[in-house]
Amino acid sequence: MLTLAGTRPEAIKLAPLAIAAAARPGIAHRLVATGQHAALFHQTLAAFGVAADADFGLLVPGQSIEALAASVSAAVTAEIARDRPDLLIVQGDTTSAWAAALAADAAGVPVGHVEAGLRSGDPLLPWPEERNRIEIDRVATLLFAPTPVALANLRDEPDVHGVAAITGNTGIDALLMMRDRLGPPDPRPDARRLVLVTAHRRENIGAGIAGICAAIVRLTARGDIAVALPVHPNPAVQAQVVAALGDVSHVSLLAALDYPAMVRMMTQAHLILSDSGGVQEEAPALGVPLLVLRENSERPEAVAAGNASIVGTDPDRILAAATRLLDDPAAHAAMARPAFPFGRGDAADTIVDLIEGWHAGRSI
Template identity: 45%
Template sequence: MSTLESPVRNIVTVFGTRPEAIKLFPLVHTLEADERFDSRVLVTGQHRGMLDQVLEIAGVTPHHDLDVMQPNQSLDALTARLLTGIGSVLDTEQPDWVVVQGDTATAMCGALAAYYRKIPVCHVEAGLRSGDIYHPWPEEVNRKVIGSFAALHAAPTDTSAAALHRENVDPAIVHVTGNTVIDALHWITAKVEAEPSLAWDLADVEERFAGKRIIGVTSHRRENFGDGMRNIAGAIKRLAAREDVALIFPVHLNPNVRAIMNAELEGLDNVALLEPLDYPHFARLLDICTLMLTDSGGVQEEAPALGKPVLVMRETTERPEGVEAGTAKLVGTDEDTIVREVERLLDDESAYLAMAKAHNPFGDGKSAARIADLLAR
């Protein structure tokens, strides 16, 4: 190697949940194909089955798997296992950089374990803020912890970069890259188009609801457990009474979600309660739906890329860009409000088109390449 050539950078990418895997596999692919990097993947198994589905479809084979998840595990127990497990792998790998994504316990512990070893951290999807430490909980604080010491902030939008600037993060280490979730969506859409069988398991539901307008539903946020979930179930039941509407709801594995949704919605003619969908099938749901009703963060970014309005069943969002652009609207968990806002989009074509045709602010599908170039510097 000549003295002018840069050394190969050893990168450990850490993730453990389905959303992290979706948003990081484009970067993992990019790093693995780039001779400037020696790329290693550490998964924690924070979401086991849902994580493995993404790894398989994306063709990612982890070098390390902590398999930390246990039934009814408390956040502090999970955090302790993550921190010590990730730390042990970092002691073995001795990387030049640790890459984490988003706001999970895995991301926070991966960053903290790296910080304890003075390994620089690249935070993908940095700078998202709701302004309320309990909404989303505990994700808002997880992001703030990582943001306090990351050495490279890959902010998806100008809004997220501005949030970091307000927290006195050095502008020299904040870069607007777009969101890798759009890279992933483009990749899976092309893959399903080339291999339609990857999403054929929705065919029966599509046939059952032929001629109806599909509302896709996802709900899993901790802050909605209890009354929030019951209100969401009540709104779905009322919407399902419309003859022109059907709701497809992949129900999260968390028992706080399943117990309520199964009790309230099972057996309704216009509601399909499904097991969690793998990534190709979820992309298919986004494609066939009229709108998405969700408390998820990622759906707020993905659905607008396919021209689908998003009604967000939360009081706040760390993705205000979508609300400002008009692709998303906060509706909270009040039953009457949810029903009113869904029916407004169903019955008012101008209101629907205003959201469906609004510009998606979250990226152009080239984010992973930008982040790789930043790491190489």
């Protein structure tokens, strides 16, 4: 079994799968990095005691999506030719996952898709992620859907022909594993409530991040909160965030956090504002209210569970929703009850069980 990954979120969500596979003597598993997030990827794996078996080293600053896809496709094709795997595993909706899945399919290697079936309902938002996940699911032999909603999406699409099953999300495996390792959160050194913000989505660069930053400036004028914003390494994001918030009181612009530090900060937060997909899964499990800084979401389960609200990037909408949660204890409490719409921490073992069952049937 060959797993391909290259971004920090992929490292988080595939580390539990690597651990589960290593515990099964009947599975020979090889984890190969694309090199996209370079140090962050390997650092994240190391936090779980996992290491990649190889690294393609495909990181090129300023590389276009098309160039990345071509590089990944060529590297995966060569890897398959060297060591013909029974199954290629990809996770999520990155361009590298999409290119790898298509390359494997062209080479006749079955594809397993971790986090299959997520849909925003808008083919252009986010782009190219919505395209990527739809096309990966069309070629996948094994589709590991994190939730009943994701499974229903797959069953509603006539071009999806693989075997699909609900597994939960391996991101929750990783979160609960790390939370338990870290122990209870440390008390905060000051009385200001912590608002954690993350913003990096491609579709938000420009006007979206400008709106998010404007809302933060207005929020901090309250005087009773502290904002922590780990700045994404994307230079376009960095330039915009630093210019807008670099001199704002009670806003801490942080270097990208490693995964343990990020989990620690989420457990300390009174409120999270984020455009991240992974945070939409993690915040409910931690019982931290979340405002989603996007116009739609492929993870409606977080909203349905009552832990998240979609507010977009308009500063007035963000400010109104955040003010309500900061000023109304009942509203905050209603969103702060831990919920587990994305699983309870056993997704990786469930996925490995399904792979072993599939392989046994295929070998008969």
